[in-house]
Amino acid sequence: MNKKVLETLEFDKIKRQLAEHAASSLGREQAESLKPALAYEEVVRLQEETDEAVQVLRIKGHAPLGGIYNIRPHVKRSQIGGMLNGMEFVQIASTISAGRLMKNFITGLLEDGEQLPILEVKAESMPVLTPLEHRIKHTVDEHGGVLDSASAALRHVRQQLRSNESRIRSKLESLIRGKNAQTMLSDAIITIRNDRYVLPVKQEYRGHYGGIVHDQSSSGQTLFIEPESIVEMNNQVRELKLKEQLEIERIFTELTAEVELHGEELYRLTDLLGELDFMFTKAKYGKAMKGSKPAVNPNGCIRLRKARHPLLPVDEAVPSDIELGKDYSTIVITGPNTGGKTVTLKTVGLITLMAQSGLQIPAQDGSETAVFQSVYADIGDEQSIEQSLSTFSSHMVNIVDILKQVDHDSLVLFDELGAGTDPQEGAALAISILDEVRRRGARMIATTHYPELKAYGYNREGVINASMEFDVESLSPTYRLLIGVPGRSNAFEISQRLGLDTGIIQQARKLVGTDTNEVDQMIASLERSRKMAEEEEKEARDYLKTAEKLHQEMQKKMQEFYAHEEELTEKARQKAAAIVEQAKAEAEEVIKDLRKMQLEKRAGIKEHELIEAKRRLSAAAPESQTPKKQKKAADGRTLKPGDEVKVLSLGQKGHLIEKSGDGEWQVQMGIIKMKVKESDLQWVKAEKKPEPKPLATIRGKDYHVSLELDLRGERFEDALLKVEKYIDDALLAGYSRVSIIHGKGTGALRQGVQEYLKNHRSVKRIRFGEAGEGGSGVTVVEFK
Missing domain, CATH: 3.40.50.300 (P-loop containing nucleotide triphosphate hydrolases)
Structure with a gap:
């Protein structure tokens, strides 16, 4: 791309604005050296890089790019035999740490399901040098100073050094506190000259302390003297500092060798962090100018x-x-x-x-x-x-x-x-x-x-x-x-x-050529047409947006409807299956009970027990299995009293007694008389049978049963037979509670009646009557 064109179009200003968003010198370098790519595939790749970084900023709002340094010169110096200093080690450790944090950051995004193929590749190829990072941080502090923990020898030397310095200070402080110190010293302080502890002594008292003069004030009135009593201790401190320096150099030499060992990985890490910083620099710049991906x-x-x-x-x-x-x-x-x-x-x-x-x-x-x-x-x-x-x-x-x-x-x-x-x-x-x-x-x-x-x-x-x-x-x-x-x-x-005079303007128009006027009129007409077209286009766009919005809402509603329909269908299917299973279980339980009663009594099952079993079977049938409305009669006949019919919902046959005004028939099925809707009846062709017994012997709910049974004066055996029959009638009548009057007497009848009631399957509980109900002469029976 022509350099002069880049200057003409002010592309350099774009690069300067871009560089302001870089987090490190690596990102700034890439921003300042930015040039347009010429290959289509490369341009697509660069745009996708920026778009991924924009996506991350949109999700997280930031990227952990702090603590990145250009450590290439440090690595290079380690490879050519130089020894790195404390701050160079700090920058290397910080860059390794930044790489680890960035790798974990990208990995976390990928684990959350984000699609970031470019960042994924960079994260996978990013070397992890945690042992070297820990080794450096164990050796130097954040300011580049060497820690005592760098080696055992360094710790021992520093302990001795601190001990000697403490003794020197104690000695000098005792001199400062002396009775003549205020007279002989310019100031009651301990100071250092040439790495040795000294006292500021007035010129006229230089011989009092003896020792070595290391410096004097600008006026010459104060001499900085190392008293003779601490010369040997200062010498020891000096020796210990030399030992400390030698140990630090040994530690730094070893650490430099370790950096050299990982040189290629550090180069690759630096390059990858520079690329990542530049990716996010472009993304931040795009966000700042409210840009978009083209x-x-x-x-x-x-x-x-x-x-x-x-x-x-x-x-x-x-x-x-x-x-x-x-x-x-x-x-x-x-x-x-x-x-x-x-x-x-x-x-x-x-x-x-x-x-x-x-x-x-x-x-x-x-x-x-x-x-x-x-x-x-x-x-x-x-x-x-x-x-x-x-x-x-x-x-x-x-x-x-x-x-x-x-x-x-x-x-x-x-x-x-x-x-x-x-x-x-x-x-x-x-x-x-x-x-x-x-x-x-x-x-x-x-x-x-x-x-x-x-x-x-x-x-x-x-x-x-x-x-x-x-x-x-x-x-x-x-x-x-x-x-x-x-x-x-x-x-x-x-x-x-x-405000120019209209006459002048008219004269000027005459001087302009006809062709020019026609062209201007044509342009003016085009402008009017354009404005009308723009207004119509805007109106059409508004209608289109409204239509698209309605279309989207309808699609959403339809999707919700179909999803809800499928959900309801599935629930209904599951419910129907559960009802059928429950009905089967109940039917099996009824059959089991019937067989049990038949085996226990070895006689015909009583009528009320059979009715109860049929009722339980009817209740067990799921509603969804009820047949749809069928024809009233096979030959189209109109139903009339006396016809034999089939109750479809129960699967039982019976005879019509009479029709009520609400479209229901009273049907006699065995000893049961019940009302059934005409739509639930099917006419059955009558078969020749012997004359049925008079219906007067049939007793159902319409037959009057008293709420009390008086057994007073009855013999014991007769009384129990009456109790048995009375309980059956009360059950058929649908009573929930009755009273049996047996009197007090000897108590034999009362005991027999209560013993019978306790063993009856339909009796829930019994109790004596209360004061107003006859007391112990009456037994109150409650049914299940």
């Missing part, structure tokens, strides 16, 4: 939605929709100055460079950029006094260079093409240059003042006119790009708004 194509197609100039403040830049390379390969922007034509050129060029560098672009989602092998730009007034070149000549030098290299993989940006010379010649030259660049297949955007170029877009295929919108009411440009509408002069309208 789709990338190798076909030379540009489609920018609401694109802004990246160097202008977000709230000041006017967004524009720009398309190039599909229906047309050349855009010619005409119109007056200060309308924003140059900004539009730079916006397209700079966004293209940013996209090819893997950066997000200041445009809405859905934007698309192309990958060009070269971007050429002739923008601005490059008049050169040193080379004695005029504005026209300067532009022409650039254009000549561009025409030497431009091809079908190029994007060309011309600002004020043909300006700086005779208008007629400049316009003709501009048209020829445009034709030549188009012939070579390049994508091109050009701005011009010349009205002759307004017709250029109408006369050539693949070329479209454009202009910058101007608000005549406010007499100011709106900086909006209008594709398909050529620019026109607004001089007459502006002059009229500013």
Whole structure:
């Protein structure tokens, strides 16, 4: 990519803004050396890298990139025989720690189900050097100082050193506290000169303490003397410090050798952390400018939605929709100055460079950029006094260079093409240059003042006119790009708004050629049509959004309905299965009870027990198994009293007695009389049978049974038979409680009755009557 073009489009400013978001010097280096990629596959990869980092920031809000240093020089020095210092070890340990944290951070995201293929590969290839990190942190502190724990020898030497220094201080403090110390000392403090402990002694008392003079004050009145009594102790301290230094050098030498051993891994770790820092630097920059990931194509197609100039403040830049390379390969922007034509050129060029560098672009989602092998730009007034070149000549030098290299993989940006010379010649030259660049297949955007170029877009295929919108009411440009509408002069309208005499303006209009007036009228008509089309398009988009929203809501509701329907169906299926299983179990229990009663009594089962068993069987049948309504009769007959019918819900036969007013029939089934809906009855062809016994012997719920049975005066055997029959009648009548009056007497009858009731299967419990119920002469019976 041409270096001069990068400067012209101010790509260096983009890189400086980008570098501000780097977390380390490694990220800043990559930002400052950023260049647009030329291969389509590489551009796609760079965009995907940035997009993954954006995804992580959106989920987590940050990435742990602190504590990263460029440790390549340290590793290099260890490999050429140098010894590293404490701070260099600290930076190496910090970088190893940052790599470990970053690896764990990415691994955590992957375990949460995030799809991050690029970060996953980088995390897997990141070396883990935790033992070296711990070794360094065990040796030096965060400021590069060597810890006592670095070695046993160093700990021993330092303990001796601290002990000796303590004895020296004690000795000197005793001298300071002496009775003549205030007179002989300039200050009652202990100080150090030449790494030896000394006292500040006045000049006239230098001989009192003896020892060695190490320094004097600027006035000469104070001498810094090492008293003779501590000279030997200072010598010992000096020796111990030399031993300490030798031990530190030995430790650092060993640690440097360990760094050298892991040199290649440290290089790889540094490179990977630099790449990760740069990925997140690009993501942070994209977030700061509210950018988006563009789709990338190798076909030379540009489609920018609401694109802004990246160097202008977000709230000041006017967004524009720009398309190039599909229906047309050349855009010619005409119109007056200060309308924003140059900004539009730079916006397209700079966004293209940013996209090819893997950066997000200041445009809405859905934007698309192309990958060009070269971007050429002739923008601005490059008049050169040193080379004695005029504005026209300067532009022409650039254009000549561009025409030497431009091809079908190029994007060309011309600002004020043909300006700086005779208008007629400049316009003709501009048209020829445009034709030549188009012939070579390049994508091109050009701005011009010349009205002759307004017709250029109408006369050539693949070329479209454009202009910058101007608000005549406010007499100011709106900086909006209008594709398909050529620019026109607004001089007459502006002059009229500013108060110029109407007569002068009318005279001026007459002096303008007919062709120019017609062109201006045509442009004005186009502008009106454009505004109407924009309003209609906006209205249509609003309707479309509303329709899409309704469609999405309907789809959601349908999905919820189908999901709920399936859920209900499954629940119903499970419930039906459970009911059937319960019915089977209940039926088996009833059959088991019948067999048990038959075996125990070895006689016919009593009528009320059979009725109870049938009732339990009927209750056990699941409702879902009830047959649907069938025909009233096989031959279409109308039912009438005396007909033999089948009760469908019970599967039992019976005879119709009478029909009630609510569409129900009273049906006699054996000894049971019950009401049944006509829809649940099926006529059965009568068979010849002997005359049935009179129905008067049948007793059901309609038969009156008293709530009390009086046994007073009855013989014992007769009384028990009456009790047995009375209990059966009470059960058929549906009573829940009855009373049996047996009197007090000898108590034999009472005991026999209660013994019988205790063993009856349908009796829940018995008790004596209360004071108002007859006391112990009455037994109250409660049924199950």
